[in-house]
Amino acid sequence: MNALLTDSVLVLNRNWLAVRICTVRRALVLLYREMAQVVTPEYETYDFQTWCELSRYADSRVLHTPRFQIKVPDVIKLIGYTRTPPLDVKFNRRNIFLRDNFTCQYCGRKAQRDELTIDHVIPRSRGGKSTWENVVIACIECNAKKGDSLPQEKGLQLRRKPKKPHWLITCRRFFTPEKKSVWQKFIDHAYWNVILDE
C-alpha cells in the first residue's frame, strides 16, 4: 500500500494545463476534499465518490481502506478557482544539463558531465547573456573549436534553438513507461518530444 501512495500523479490546472507532479497520497486528499477530479486517458473526469464506485471493478493499482477502495489515479485536474500556473524552472547548471540531455548541441554527442561544458552561443566577450536562449551544452572539442566566436564563424550549427524548458525536465525520474503513455496526452507535443529526446 505504501509504495502506491508515494507513486506520482500528474496534476492539471482547471485549464487542463500540466502544472506539477504530486504523490498519490496528496492526490487522494485533493480528491476527497473535492478540490480535484480524476482524469482518465479518455479525458473523462470523475469526482471522489464516482471514482470510488468505478474502482470496485478495477483489478490493479487499487488501494483498500476500511471504508472504500480506490484505484490510484495517473492524472488529476484541479477544480478550484485559484490560479495555478505551471512550476517554474530555475536557470542553473543542473537544469541546463537536463534540458540538453547531456548532449553537445553542436555535434550531437552525448557524454558524461565532466566531458561537457556550458557554452554561451553569443560569447560573453561579445555581450552574450547567461539566459536560456543563449547557453547550450557543448562537448570540450566543440567548445574549443568555437572559442570566442559565433557558431557560424567556425562552421558550427546548433541542433535546436535553445529556449526555456518545460518544468517536467526536472522530473524525468518519475517517467515510468506506463506514466509516459498516459501523461503524454496531457502535455504539449512539442514539449513532450524535447523532454524525452534521448
Ligand SMILES: [Zn+2]
Ligand atoms: Zn560537440
